[in-house]
Amino acid sequence: MTLVDTLPAGQREVLLEVDNISLSFGGVKAISNISFDIRVGEIRAIIGPNGAGKTSMLNVINGFYHPQEGTITFEGVPRKRMRPHHAATHGIARTFQNIALFRGMSTLDNIMTGRGTLMKRNLLWQALWTGPAEAEEIEHREAVEKIIDFLEIQHIRKTPVGRLPYGLQKRVELGRALAAEPRLLLLDEPMAGMNREEKEDMSRFIIDVNTQFGTTIALIEHDMGVVMDLSDRVVVLDYGKKIGDGPPEEVRNNQDVIDAYLGVPHE
Secondary structure, eight states: OOHHHHSOGGGSOEEEEEEEEEEEETTEEEEEEEEEEEETTOEEEEEOSTTSSHHHHHHHHTTSSOOSEEEEEETTEEESOOOHHHHHHTTEEEOOSSOOOOTTSBHHHHHHHTTGGGOOSOHHHHHHTOTHHHHHHHHHHHHHHHHHHHTTOGGGTTSBGGGSOHHHHHHHHHHHHHHTOOSEEEEESTTTTOOHHHHHHHHHHHHHHHHHSOOEEEEEOSOHHHHHHHOSEEEEEETTEEEEEEOHHHHHTOHHHHHHHHTOOOO
C-alpha cells in the first residue's frame, strides 16, 4: 500500500478534471456547465436518473463527444477535444452500456484486442509473425492469460463470446478494457441486467481491479446499494446538471438527490 492509498479520496492527486463542460445536441442541452474531478486511486461514481447525462459525460471524457464549452484535463494536460484513439493510447479505457464484443471470436481473442494500443510492431511484422513480432505476441498473450485467471474465466477462454450468458459477457468486456492497462477505467453500468450473484461477483472484481492493479475507476451505476458500497466519492447529475458531489453518505442525505431519485416535481 502506498501513501496515496492511505489518503482520503478528496486529498489525492487529481488524475482527471472536468471543467465547466457543456454539451448540446441541436437545441437540447445534454450537459450543462458541469465540473468535477477524479483523483488517483479512487472509485468515483457518477449517478442520476435516466436521461441525466451520465453516459454523455463518459463519452466526453473519452472523446466520443466533443463539448461546445469547457475543458477536460487528464494527467495535467488540458484538452478541448479528446479523440477516442488518443484517450486509449494515453491510458483511458471503458466498457459500454450495451455489450460491444466480437461475438464470433473467443474470449481470449476478444481480450487480446484490448492490447492493440500496446503493440509496437507494425502490421507487416505481425503478418510475418516472426522474430520480434512473435516475441511481442507471446508477451501480450501472457498478459491476457493473467487477466483471464484474475477474472476466473479460464473455462471459457476458447468459447465464442456470442455463446456466453450475459453476466460472463460483461466480465469478458471488463477483461478487454483491463488488457489496455488503463490508468483510468470508465465503467458504464457494468451491472445492468445482472442477478444478485452476478452483481456480487462484478463488485468483487471492481474492488480488486482498484486495490490490486491500482486502477482509478469512474463508474456509472443505478444500483444505489452498489454505489454506496464501492465508491469513494459520488457525483450526481439530473437533467444534465450537477446536483450533488461528495462522499457516499453525504450524497445519500442530500435533499436534491433524494428528490431526483424519488421523482419529486422540480420547482
